[in-house]
Amino acid sequence: MACYNATYVERLLQKYLDDRNAVPENWRAFFDREAEENGVSAAELGSRPPSFQPRSIFGESGGSAGPASSGGGTVGNVKLQKVQYASDQLVNGYRTRGHYNAKLDPLKIKNKKQTNLSLEAFGLSRSDLDQQVYYSSGEKIEQIILEDLIKRLDDLYCKHIGYQFTHIDEIEVQQWLIDRIEHQSHIKELPNSVQRQILQRLTEATVFEEFVRKKYVGAKTFSLFGSEMLIAMLDLLIDRAASHHVREVVLGMPHRGRLNVLTNIIGQPARELFAQFNDVDFHQFIGGGDVKYHLGNSVDKMTTSGNEVHLSLCFNPSHLEFINPVALGRLRAKQDRTGDVQRRRGMAVLIHGDAAFIGEGVVQETLNLSQLEGYKVGGTVHIIVNNQIGFTTSYDDSRSTRYCTDIARMLQIPVFHVNGDDPEAVADVVSMAMDFRETFQRDVIIDLVCYRRLGHNEADEPSFTQPMMYKAIDKQMPIRDSYLNRLVEQGRISSEEANAMSDEYQEFLKKEYDIAQEMKERSLRRPEGVWEEFAGGLEPTNEDPQHDPADECPETRIPIDRSAEILRMLATVPEDFHRNRKLTRIADQRCEMADGHRSLDWAAAEALAFATLSMEGHRIRLSGQDSQRGTFNQRHSVLHDINDGHEHSIFTSLSQKQAPVEIVNSPLSEAGVLGFDYGYSLDYPNALVAWEAQFGDFSNAAQVIIDQFMASAEDKWRRLSGLVLMLPHGYEGQGPEHSSARLERFLWLAAEDNIQVAIPTTPAQYFHILRRQMKRTWKKPLILFTPKSLLRHPAAVSTLEELANNKFERIIHDTRENPEQTSRVIMCSGKVYYDLAHYRDEHQRNDVAIIRVEQPYPLKNHTVQAVLDQYQDGVPLYWVQEEPDNMGVWPYWKLRYGHRMFERFPLSVIARETSSSPATGSKAAHEYEQQQLLERAFNT
Ligand SMILES: Cc1ncc(C[n+]2csc(CCOP(=O)(O)OP(=O)(O)O)c2C)c(N)n1
Ligand SMILES: [Mg+2]
16 A cells, blocks of 8 residues: 555545545455554544554554554564655655656757656665565555565656656546556557557658658658657557547647648548649639648548548648637537537547647637536547757747646646657557546647657758757657667567568559649549538539529528517526526516517527527527626526526427527637637538627637638638627727727628628617528628627617518618708618617708618628619718727728719718727717717718
8 A cells, every 4th residue: 555645545544434435445444454453443543643644554564553653663663664654755756756757858868857766865775675565556555675666666657658647636537547557558568460550650651751852852841750650649549549439530730740640640642642742733722722731631431440430630720729629619519410418429639739739828728628518529639749849949948837738737637748759658658548538538638759850841951940959860760760670679570571561652652643743633622521411512602693692591580479489488487497586577578579569679689599590400509708698698598596506598498309509608718719619610510600709809819710710711721611700899988998899800801702791780680690690501600790788779679570571681771761852871880870860860860861781791782782772973971980990891891982982972981080999998088989970970
């Protein structure tokens, strides 16, 4: 038992005292014996001072050493107890700090600070080495000579694997790991078949890199030279996953080694890659497409276990680490689509660079998703391809931590550091990591310590900045060679066999290369099957000038009695549910809406859109900060029982066949969560997937996801997403940061019908656009500017008739005035409409027309022309907006229409003055500005 640290034993004892049967049998027997030998009852065992002393548990077997503090026992016993105690500390030292001394760096150049695990450090001396001590690892207790124990610990903890796990608080998890490390590792020799498999994969990885480098001199490939073990490792990992009945693996990875992974793991035909190098049919990529080391692909792969696994390597932008949440969202969607509620069928593998993993904040955001009910995927395997450098920067300059993995210690998961030049140590780590994930459904981290043989890219000269490192790298034998030597020495393979392996693969690549030379065009990568299944084909652009899919307006109406019935259902809670009184009032109001005695507000319209879509088979997933209640206290989709706090979703029990409605309170993260939901939307096109910002401003914390994925994924990778972004927007005197969702930014991103930008001004419009998003086959992200004060504005209401008879209108024209007498036409978007309409009523300005642009993009000219048709040529047209004139819709509008619209109307703007910040912080200043705006709009 000796080698457990005192805290651990104390905890076990505590458990034993609470319930004898709660501890493993051998420990139970041990404590029983202790109590008996000390002549105390089991309960008294725990009360002895000062804590659970080593002397009591570490006394000689069968002996009856009394408590050290009471001075009992013989002199010999006391010495033994001391040795035992020290040995216990020593074991603990190895477990907690052994990784400091592990030989992790293949280059052996940087002498990182080591930890003192000498005998003296634990109060031992050489004369103690022949003492027998108790050593306990997990379930097993044994007696062992101290010297042998130290040798064993050295072998386990200080060789080529560094284990970090003592930050994990849960004793069971630690115990599992100790058991696994101290009993199951390094004991078994790898079967020859696995050794050959590793050598085969190392050969392929190496020959591939050499081949590409030779054929495409100077091309940027971000080679894997120095980290070839990644390929062999992924292969082992996928095999292990398959044996755990994983059927779906989603991989996210950066540039480094991607071409190698695509070819040797994903199995993309090498000829396709070579055709990309040849860049034969560049015409189809003018203004579009992406570099080859960003592309993804997917494949069904047969593993050695005989189980088939579907592998998807995600498309990836340059922006390091931002693929992480996207990959997880994709996997989560796949799990949800297949009803994998246990989250065991699918697995995510995220590959990282060492500099990026510790440096980029989105890593932390993603790690924080790992155990959350609304985001978890059953455990992600993280592999850090730790080449000990980031571009030209040494790691001493890129982190304040010892390890690049230290950020991951925020989770209750182990970190395995492994010398990437020892394939068998890597294999050992892979199986342990995979088994850990399978057992605990948590993330796991593998830090593959390796090096980068070439520069950051192939044209880069690394010795400018890392001369010493690169001297060492030049002398380093490639891993394929060193492993081959090892296997030959052990008589596990002959050089001839190994040469044949290499020749065969070389020959294969050569053939592929020759075929690529003949190829007239490279095949356009098709999006994965899911889109064909759900979205009716991939071609997003319009081929037929008569039919513009952007104009497609599907049926979104719901009959009045149906809406009324659903409103009543939404207002009903189970009989035994105790609802907050104020929420009962909201429910009563919904019933009044159903009866036609009250107008429909935003929250009710949204709830109706969600409910009807769900009843029509569309899953709903809305995630965002405080989304269940709603930032503005408007949604109340999940209610909390006032007596016991249990939850009730208002969307349950709508119908037997309804699809799930998940409204998720997200963690306080934008990039991570939006990335996740974007990924989810890719793989669940039949679901309405929405992400909501707390206030629209905060979406810029997720700008990379918006720019690199939402806006451009279709152009770069032909990936389609129907994700909805809900961004509360509007000038209400709440200051610079709670006013603008930066409409202008989205309009600058808009081109080629890539996104939709809409600002509905009525609950009915909101209802129809949400339903339209699901009901048409045209899949584009929808950027929805949502209201704040309009949520309760008495004029911003709708009727059930509007849900039953209307559709979403891109422009709402003015039906009130007489076009002949119109002296000016105002065009506007969003909430300012209500201020303008109110002013017009108040001042009886029937000479002014107000047109609402509800969807600034895409908006075809014929739609705009149609509403302006009725006005006489030359009538002045004003774009009126709350935003400063360098923001909002105006910069886009001006670019599009200049100073005259359709050669008929002079066009100018009425807006706040150009400003570097979106809004004033003074409520009074805001009101003054708003009044000025209105007066200018009406020329008063
Ligand atoms: C968000 C982001 N910032 C900066 C870069 C530019 N950049 C490309 S690779 C690289 C170094 C990455 O180092 P590491 O993560 O260790 O990966 P390695 O290239 O060493 O495999 C940098 C800074 C980037 N691609 N993405
Ligand atoms: Mg690196």
